[in-house]
Amino acid sequence: MTHLNSTQILLASRPTGWPTGENFEVRTVPLAELADGQVRVRNEFISVDPYMRGRMNDTRSYVAPYQIGGQISGGAVGEVIESRAPELPVGTLVLHQHGWSDVVQADAAAFSLVPKIPGVPNSLRLHMMGMTGLTAWVGLKVVAQMKAGDTVFISGAAGAVGTAAGQIAKLLGAKRVIGSAGSDAKVQLLKDKYGYDAAFNYKNGDISGQLHALAPEGIDVYFDNVGGEHLEAALDAFNDGGRGALCGAISSYNSTQPSQGPGNLANMITRGLKLQGFTLANYLEHAGEFSSQMGQWFAEGKIAYDETIVEGIEHTVEAFIQMMQGKNVGKMLVRI
């Protein structure tokens, strides 16, 4: 019993606009003795994700908002260090949603056993081989019904979901994959490492013009992580029958102004377009097929990834804010 305490990050107040350190509180609490059926887990990596910003607001959404004074829940991967549940013995690698803390304990049912696979780092369970990769897979294949031969545009392409989505689109047979990102270095990385056929820096402006130049024959599928002007550009670029999967709208998450929608929604009628928003919770039945396909691609050396790792639970809030600012490449993680 080396860990008798748990250090946790709580929501202290709801952010207005960009979150700051003052919106959070770090507390260390002693842990009770394990009850029957419980396990204690030492986290190895915890995840900071864009959707968490939405849960910091007190608005209706697909998951309940975080409570003031409550812990920030979310994905984490760790190892069982003490167990009173025979199905999860000490040393088991587990995935869970208890979020921002170093040590967590609860009923065994709150943890999923993750088989250790040689060559697959544990951190990948929080991105390429986990929720992030599954989000990309579901958005492309199920929501946007991407087919081989499609031209695909992905916004926020250098983020965790975007780097997964670009590779998955190519592996599923996309004719051409175009990405947008917020720096020239990221644009280069998308083309060099992540299989994007073309990419542009949206901070150079004229998103619609840049997209048109790289996709002169139009796009069939749009995977939206950004919203706003990016969505408007996609609506201009869509071919007849185009499909958009709306996964995120990071351009508006920290805005205190009401956002303005695209002025070209009428294209949806004349071109027969479909836009569908989604959150992973409604598509978990695809996890099996995804894991098996992604595991195979990974074993074949076809999946590249980047991680931006911040060390120490005490830097979690900082990591979260940097991720919202686009300072990460690939998946932003905190190592405990």
Next chain:
Amino acid sequence: MTHLNSTQILLASRPTGWPTGENFEVRTVPLAELADGQVRVRNEFISVDPYMRGRMNDTRSYVAPYQIGGQISGGAVGEVIESRAPELPVGTLVLHQHGWSDVVQADAAAFSLVPKIPGVPNSLRLHMMGMTGLTAWVGLKVVAQMKAGDTVFISGAAGAVGTAAGQIAKLLGAKRVIGSAGSDAKVQLLKDKYGYDAAFNYKNGDISGQLHALAPEGIDVYFDNVGGEHLEAALDAFNDGGRGALCGAISSYNSTQPSQGPGNLANMITRGLKLQGFTLANYLEHAGEFSSQMGQWFAEGKIAYDETIVEGIEHTVEAFIQMMQGKNVGKMLVRI
């Protein structure tokens, strides 16, 4: 051979904003003798429809724009008055897309034979029993995947498509159907005649508030004929998993300003919403099922309708403009 001439309406110039008489030209041309395989048809009714406004612009769309100096094509129903095609003898009732003229002749392939059904007026082939009804059917059943028990909101509910859609939604088992229209008299008519459970006058403002008051438990399906603020209100009112069929955006057709889109598209992500634009041309395979079901409902006395009929080909442009201004109730038609 009583008709030797054809009076036709041509596009003289592209309208900017609201069309006026000056954008059109009426001409009377002599008709050539029929060639082998051709028929001559005297139109009984011609249709004026919102989508025609889009075709008057020179913009990319699902159908080619009208050409300057070319005839305004569109739906019409008439009778064969001279025939050199054995499959369409004199006296046959036909439907066609030759549009705004009193007499038209062409190869028989350009006309569809319409069986005369006792009790079904010919004009209904241009609305409830024709394209208009099919548009409502496809939008609800195929595009928005309406299910029995759904709460359905229909904008522009007193128009031709809206009066069809409200009745079809109820007959398909909608729990509650709510409509918007542009006058108190229309609102009353929707409730008294067209089976709407509730309706409101959008000219009273606060569309979102009025909709919420009439659908406090939210909506599952939105049939959009209007766009703009109506779409924004629907996006606020949608329950999780809501589906919108985008059929028209009459609020912007005559605008010379770029329209502003809804600021609440992020609801699509958090609530898993789907919006899909459509035009009938891609859904014609549903015509058979629709005709059979609609014919049965009509025979059972379950289908109400209104027509606003303007007399004389020379008043077609006036009828078109009045329809765009919402001065019609039900289907706007020109009787020749």
